[in-house]
Amino acid sequence: MTHRLVAITAIALALVLNLPAQTAPPLEYYRLVPGFLPEYKNASGRNLGNGFATPNPWGAYTACLMATNAKGQRTWRIENELPGGGTSQGSTMYLLEGSERALLIDTAQNTQDTTAGQSDLKAVVRFLLGHENDGKTARPNPVDFIVANTHSHGDHTGKNRDMSDRTVYYPDLDWPRANAPANYVPIREGGGATTHGNGTTIGEIELGGRTIRAISLYEHTPGSTGYLDTENNLIATGDAIGSGYVWAHFGLISQYAETVRHLRDVLRQLNNPAVLPAHFYQVDEASRGPAPIRGHPLDKQYVDDEVAAAEGVLNGSVVGEPYGTVGRNVVIAKVNTGQMTYGLNMLFPANTVDRAYHAIQIPGWSGTVDFAKYPMLANIKTNFWLIRDGSNNSLYLIRGSAKALLVGTGAGVPGLATFVSRLIGSVPLEVIVTSDDPGQIGGLMQFAADKIYTPKDAAIPPQLGLTNVSQVGAGDTISLGTDTANRPVTIQVEPLAGHSATGLTLLDVSDRVLLSGDALGAQSATDGLVLNTPLPDFVTALSAWRAKTDGKYDVVYTAHNFQWFTLPAFVDQLQAAAVKGPAGDVKTIKSAGAADIVASIVLK
Ligand SMILES: [Zn+2]
Ligand SMILES: [Zn+2]
Numbered sequence: 289m290t291h292r293l294v295a296i297t298a299i300a301l302a303l304v305l306n307l308p309a310q311t312a313p314p315l316e317y318y319r320l321v322p323g324f325l326p327e328y329k330n331a332s333g334r335n336l337g338n339g340f341a342t343p344n345p346w347g348a349y350t351a352c353l354m355a356t357n358a359k360g361q362r363t364w365r366i367e368n369e370l371p372g373g374g375t376s377q378g379s380t381m382y383l384l385e386g387s388e389r390a391l392l393i394d395t396a397q398n399t400q401d402t403t404a405g406q407s408d409l410k411a412v413v414r415f416l417l418g419h420e421n422d423g424k425t426a427r428p429n430p431v432d433f434i435v436a437n438t439h440s441h442g443d444h445t446g447k448n449r450d451m452s453d454r455t456v457y458y459p460d461l462d463w464p465r466a467n468a469p470a471n472y473v474p475i476r477e478g479g480g481a482t483t484h485g486n487g488t489t490i491g492e493i494e495l496g497g498r499t500i501r502a503i504s505l506y507e508h509t510p511g512s513t514g515y516l517d518t519e520n521n522l523i524a525t526g527d528a529i530g531s532g533y534v535w536a537h538f539g540l541i542s543q544y545a546e547t548v549r550h551l552r553d554v555l556r557q558l559n560n561p562a563v564l565p566a567h568f569y570q571v572d573e574a575s576r577g578p579a580p581i582r583g584h585p586l587d588k589q590y591v592d593d594e595v596a597a598a599e600g601v602l603n604g605s606v607v608g609e610p611y612g613t614v615g616r617n618v619v620i621a622k623v624n625t626g627q628m629t630y631g632l633n634m635l636f637p638a639n640t641v642d643r644a645y646h647a648i649q650i651p652g653w654s655g656t657v658d659f660a661k662y663p664m665l666a667n668i669k670t671n672f673w674l675i676r677d678g679s680n681n682s683l684y685l686i687r688g689s690a691k692a693l694l695v696g697t698g699a700g701v702p703g704l705a706t707f708v709s710r711l712i713g714s715v716p717l718e719v720i721v722t723s724d725d726p727g728q729i730g731g732l733m734q735f736a737a738d739k740i741y742t743p744k745d746a747a748i749p750p751q752l753g754l755t756n757v758s759q760v761g762a763g764d765t766i767s768l769g770t771d772t773a774n775r776p777v778t779i780q781v782e783p784l785a786g787h788s789a790t791g792l793t794l795l796d797v798s799d800r801v802l803l804s805g806d807a808l809g810a811q812s813a814t815d816g817l818v819l820n821t822p823l824p825d826f827v828t829a830l831s832a833w834r835a836k837t838d839g840k841y842d843v844v845y846t847a848h849n850f851q852w853f854t855l856p857a858f859v860d861q862l863q864a865a866a867v868k869g870p871a872g873d874v875k876t877i878k879s880a881g882a883a884d885i886v887a888s889i890v891l892k
Pocket of ligand 2: 379441443444527566567
């Protein structure tokens with residue numbers, strides 16, 4: 289009954305709205321409007337000069353006519369170029385003409401106008417609307433335009449300041465915290481009440497014989513909004529699903545997954561729709577290169593690939609790698625044409641039960657890490673993974689030619705053994721725990737058939753029933769064969785008491801990696817090292833430990849860490865904090881170092 293009602297309603301709706309009209313003309317991407325200049329860039333797609341080969345009467349702008357539909361309504365792509373071939377990226381706007389008004393989607397960068405009033409964004413838009421497609425013949429009664437923003441980032445709202453004389457539809461959930469201009473109107477998929485503007489969001493923009501629908505694409509920003517034109521078979525997506533790849537590390541990947549699934553559902557009704565990003569043909573940082581996929585910027589397949597990337601990261605089936613551009617917490621995943629940055633600490637809302645394991649490979653599977661920028665990773669030539677469990681434990685996995693070693697077993701959610709074997713393939717696995725902490729030994733039972741190393745005198749519960757256990761201590765080594773550079777892979781045991789009386793650290797000698805377990809805590813201004821022994825004892829132990837390990841590693845990995853590297857300077861900071869001691873009866877000692885190396889010690 290319900291199904292039938294839905295079906296009948298859908299047919300009725302389709303009749304009323306005349307949906308979907310699949311007669312929209314295909315979009316052309318590079319048809320310059322007469323009088324506008326082609327973009328000028330090098331082979332890798334980076335702008336040369338100011339982005340134009342000759343003086344541009346339109347300043348920082350150029351425009352392409354993408355389509356003219358059967359009603360004579362036009363659709364343009366307007367490019368805003370940034371000078372130079374650096375890492376910044378010019379922005380793309382779209383102009384959709386209706387019979388009564390036009391909609392400019394975004395206002396790009398706040399670039400310097402060469403001649404305000406003549407070569408500025410408004411002049412460009414007015415010229416396009418005011419002329420026939422020959423770029424010469426004036427239209428007698430051209431329509432004026434209004435503006436809608438896809439999201440709040442400055443590279444898409446740069447010229448909003450010039451638009452105070454007209455309506456600017458602004459994403460409700462990106463609403464400016466203070467002083468929203470009076471001409472801003474909140475917009476959100478489906479409309480509804482809000483605390484912004486006059487208290488009501490709108491969900492559709494009527495242009496006269498052309499209706500544009502807001503689609504929620506939250507995550508890149510909290511209010512990221514797409515603009516869907518069903519009749520003309522296109523959607524402008526801003527930065528919500530990126531161009532070439534998406535920066536999804538600003539928010540939660542669970543929300544990003546919801547967004548790309550929603551977008552996939554929205555596009556399902558359309559036949560080969562144009563998916564129009566706000567950095568057109570961005571295939572790399574700063575580049576404006578050739579189309580990344582199949583001759584157009586993005587498409588349905590790209591959206592499907594983004595769904596696969598987001599879901600794969602959440603369920604652990606997709607392995608990420610460091611993303612070298614925005615700090616050591618951000619990593620990137622790739623599935624077919626889809627790529628997405630994310631943070632291992634930004635997968636689900638804080639109270640979510642996450643029973644998956646998530647891995648990143650260091651320095652990475654793509655072979656693109658910049659070792660000039662990250663020399664501390666240059667010696668890692670084993671197969672090396674950081675694995676996060678849902679309880680925020682970091683495990684490490686090192687594969688040499690003869691065997692692999694798992695360092696730590698996390699909280700013990702089922703599936704770790706299967707997860708690890710998928711990463712390492714057919715080499716035998718051995719397991720080591722760096723202490724008897726619950727976050728180290730929680731998953732040990734899953735490896736009862738494997739050889740297990742535990743710290744000498746550690747309290748490993750006998751009820752785990754482990755049979756193949758070797759106790760290890762100072763000077764013991766574990767050999768894993770050779771690495772990809774044919775060097776012997778040796779893991780050297782270096783005990784350090786403090787957090788745990790029997791705690792270990794491990795030197796991965798050829799990789800020049802220190803796996804510090806909980807013995808050094810985690811690099812952070814707040815949590816840090818939880819010390820269970822008297823501070824003076826730890827000061828002594830740390831000095832002795834440093835005498836054996838200093839200079840033997842370029843990078844530190846702790847047992848509670850999101851970062852794809854922590855610098856050895858963190859160890860100096862930890863020692864400085866330990867030597868400094870507490871001020872009064874405060875229980876946390878913090879070193880004076882910068883945020884990326886600061887160390888804290890929490891006393892009992
Ligand atoms: Zn953005
Ligand atoms: Zn952007």
